[in-house]
Amino acid sequence: MKLTIRKDQLNDAIQQVSKASSSRPAIPILGGIKIDVNHQGVTLTASDTDISIQSFIPVENGEFVIAKVEKPGSVVLPAKFFVEIVKKLPSDEIEIEVKEQHQTMIRSGSTDIQMVGLDPEEFPILPTVEQSEIISVPGDLLKSMIRQTVFAASTSEQTPILTGALWNLADGQLKFVATDRHRLASRTATVETPEAYRFSNVVISGKTLNELSKIVPDDHTHVDIVVADNQVLFKVGNVLFYSRILDGTYPDTSKIIPQQFKTELVLHTKKLTDAIDRAYLMSREEKTNIVRLVTQEDGSIEISSSSTELGRVTELLEVNEMKGEQLRIAFNSKYMLDALKVIDSEHLFIGFTGAMSPIIIKPTDHQHSLYLILPYRTTG
Amino acid sequence: MKLTIRKDQLNDAIQQVSKASSSRPAIPILGGIKIDVNHQGVTLTASDTDISIQSFIPVENGEFVIAKVEKPGSVVLPAKFFVEIVKKLPSDEIEIEVKEQHQTMIRSGSTDIQMVGLDPEEFPILPTVEQSEIISVPGDLLKSMIRQTVFAASTSEQTPILTGALWNLADGQLKFVATDRHRLASRTATVETPEAYRFSNVVISGKTLNELSKIVPDDHTHVDIVVADNQVLFKVGNVLFYSRILDGTYPDTSKIIPQQFKTELVLHTKKLTDAIDRAYLMSREEKTNIVRLVTQEDGSIEISSSSTELGRVTELLEVNEMKGEQLRIAFNSKYMLDALKVIDSEHLFIGFTGAMSPIIIKPTDHQHSLYLILPYRTTG
Structure with a gap:
């Protein structure tokens, strides 16, 4: 195998595939990147047990020559060092040549690297995927x-x-x-x-x-x-x-999602997120992340958390809409924040079916997403 | 103690002093920020055993009112929570009020925080520093x-x-x-x-x-x-x-710096740094970081490193000037890189007095700095 290739294109492809190489490989070959060269281009492959990534660099892209192939062939090079050295090479062009026993010469400008290559025959074979339905x-x-x-x-x-x-x-x-x-x-x-x-x-x-x-x-x-x-x-x-694909059967979650609610709130997403975030800072000190939400007589809600060592945070929040029963509930504020941060809607709906039943959070702009968190059992 | 203060100014001052508060304080008070309020302004202080930082916020900056003091006083608040909550408060203004037993109320917009404050009398007293010579x-x-x-x-x-x-x-x-x-x-x-x-x-x-x-x-x-x-x-x-100031007497280092050299090189700082950086990547695999520098007959130098598992990197580098004997030396490439990265001169001087004596690195643009690294004893 012998070729000259542009550093930028090689580097981009290496960065992409290297995500699949094991940082602590069970056998050395799994910590490598396989390079296959033919007259169409260069194929890089990395694979651990869960993921395989393959990237193809064509010899030319329209008028623009990316690689000149002198001799096709294959080799596997240790990923960690290869990834780091390629981006630091001094010239825009890199020459790679594989000699006897997979010994690989990499030349760029006045830099000369000799790498111990591994046998490409030992590299895992990519799964065959039938491409009927896409x-x-x-x-x-x-x-x-x-x-x-x-x-x-x-x-x-x-x-x-x-x-x-x-x-x-x-x-x-x-x-x-x-x-x-x-x-x-x-x-x-x-x-x-x-x-x-x-x-x-x-x-x-x-x-x-x-x-x-x-x-x-x-x-x-x-x-x-x-x-x-x-x-x-x-x-x-x-x-x-x-x-x-992971082995096993995923549990049926459709039945745990309540369809009717005893209390329904519509709130401003950012204002609720900020209020929960402040309450979370205090709740975090107690490890449990417990935050309480209590509806008020005047139609607002109170969000609060407390820590015996630090004190207490209390937030009063206006609601856009409220329907149903008055409510007092406690939940994990970290779980709530995780959901709030990915909701892409200016307002959101929260539905409750009681202090012990799942809380449902949904954007109001569309029906594409739904979040559920279980409340905490608390006293008082 | 009672005052209203602008969030931005309070936040900036907290960020500065909090660097001196212990993240794992031996006693709780050392993990706190002391707040002293009088009619001139607000003084924040944090202190661990090594560092103390104090920041003063005046009540006004020219025409611009920063704080309104209703009642002077002092309190110590736990730094970690205080640092994080202040920047997340909803309004541009913050009201702080200390009640009985150092209990502190912080109000901003619809957020109401009650913090367990500590006794400011227990806070470490700042060292007295005579300000005669500056x-x-x-x-x-x-x-x-x-x-x-x-x-x-x-x-x-x-x-x-x-x-x-x-x-x-x-x-x-x-x-x-x-x-x-x-x-x-x-x-x-x-x-x-x-x-x-x-x-x-x-x-x-x-x-x-x-x-x-x-x-x-x-x-x-x-x-x-x-x-x-x-x-x-x-x-x-x-x-x-x-x-x-650390206790003890610092060793006299003046005598270990050689004044005369057997071999002298002048090199391009960036080119040398890049070449050593590539050799370092390979040497790192061997933990020792050993890189060799060998002067060549043609007046250039060769920089190289090798790893039994990975291979070898060889760099050829032109020198701007070379004086004295031919040289073969090995050193820790990490130490060399650390020095090269802080040299603010386009070219640098390296002086050698033999394979076992200190290597001296100096910028050529000025005489302000000097770096020394000891070579490695190696065979061959």
């Missing part, structure tokens, strides 16, 4: 959907299935759900999909989705998604991102 | 002097005196020296000082100097410095910063 989602929408749900996924490996987000597709509606048993987030969107195509119980690790988010562009560029038996493939421009 | 240093110069020396101070508490930087003043020249026994940094500057005023063996903790740096403005605003028996006082606008 859903297409704008990048910015996919990022929003991830951001608005993944925070509610569990971080405990005791319940592996809950560390993921559940994806369902039916009637052209893609729905994400995440829950850690204390709270739940759900987000729906209309997507481009073949007619009558549907799937259910596709659960993707929250960590993986956060990694995916980093390579998805923040604009309308479409991301193609292919769901196979135990893998999901995302195509983002020249990048292929493979994720394992 | 040196005056522009803020940006003081910051540079700190940045260009403190990195070489020891981080090991086994040699407490070396965790500080040594300050000497003689003939209007202020000199900072820091060393951890493996390297040394020194920086001199001409400062405004009373005639014939001098001091020596003033050693200030590197950590303290880094904290000081954060409140020193990045411009020509002068910082007044008063050195007393066991304290140094820095005046930065309305802020007083007190630092303890």
